[in-house]
Amino acid sequence: xxxxxxxLGVRIQRDAADxxxxxxxxxxLPRWAAGLSGSIAQVDGRWLADSPxxxxxxxxxxxxxxxxxxxxxRLPGGDTVENPxxxxxxxxxxxxxxxxxxxxxxxxxxxxxDADAVLADLEALKRLLESHEDARRG
Numbered sequence: 001x002x003x004x005x006x007x008l009g010v011r012i013q014r015d016a017a018d019x020x021x022x023x024x025x026x027x028x029l030p031r032w033a034a035g036l037s038g039s040i041a042q043v044d045g046r047w048l049a050d051s052p053x054x055x056x057x058x059x060x061x062x063x064x065x066x067x068x069x070x071x072x073x074r075l076p077g078g079d080t081v082e083n084p085x086x087x088x089x090x091x092x093x094x095x096x097x098x099x100x101x102x103x104x105x106x107x108x109x110x111x112x113x114d115a116d117a118v119l120a121d122l123e124a125l126k127r128l129l130e131s132h133e134d135a136r137r138g
Contacts, residue, residue, distance in 0.1 A: 003104075006115055009097040010122040014129045016094035020067050020087040022129060023096070026060060032125040034117075079103075096122055 012019055022028055026047045029040050040049040040058070047058045054076035061070040067087035074080050084099040098118050102111045 004102040004111065006100045007097055008100055008115060008118050008122060009095050010119075010126045011090060011093055011095050012126050012129050013093045015092070016067060016087050016089040019094040019096060019129060020069070023069050023085075023087060023125070024060070024063050026058065029058075032128050033121045034124065096125065098122065 026040055026042070029049065030038060038050045038052075040047055042048075047060070049056050049058050051073075056076065057074040059072040059074070061068050067089070069085040069087060071083050071085065072080050073083060081103065082101070086097050088095045088097060100111075100115055100118055106114070
């Protein structure tokens with residue numbers, strides 16, 4: 001079955017390596033990813049986050065030189081959502097691209113709301129990384 005997919009992105013006026021380093025640090029999620037994390041903590045080697053869906057486990061791709069930020073989110077009910085995400089070099093800046101896939105049973109309205117939430121998170125990341133010196137420390 002072919003699922004609807006959207007590639008949502010934002011351009012950030014920061015070096016791609018800096019953007020990747022900041023995003024690859026799970027502890028930074030609450031600073032920009034409201035759609036996923038109100039808070040996050042590492043417990044027994046697992047990253048657990050409080051989200052609008054309840055307590056979720058987030059598993060991140062190992063750090064890599066390619067800008068891959070893929071992560072799995074295990075929902076409270078046991079389902080796992082795969083989230084492809086990349087930081088792409090774009091001249092002296094970066095583009096962060098999140099691939100949103102429509103899950104089975106998700107209505108068009110819910111899918112639109114998910115896309116809006118992802119875009120809001122990406123815009124928050126952009127504002128944070130372009131305007132705050134402390135974000136540079138990642």
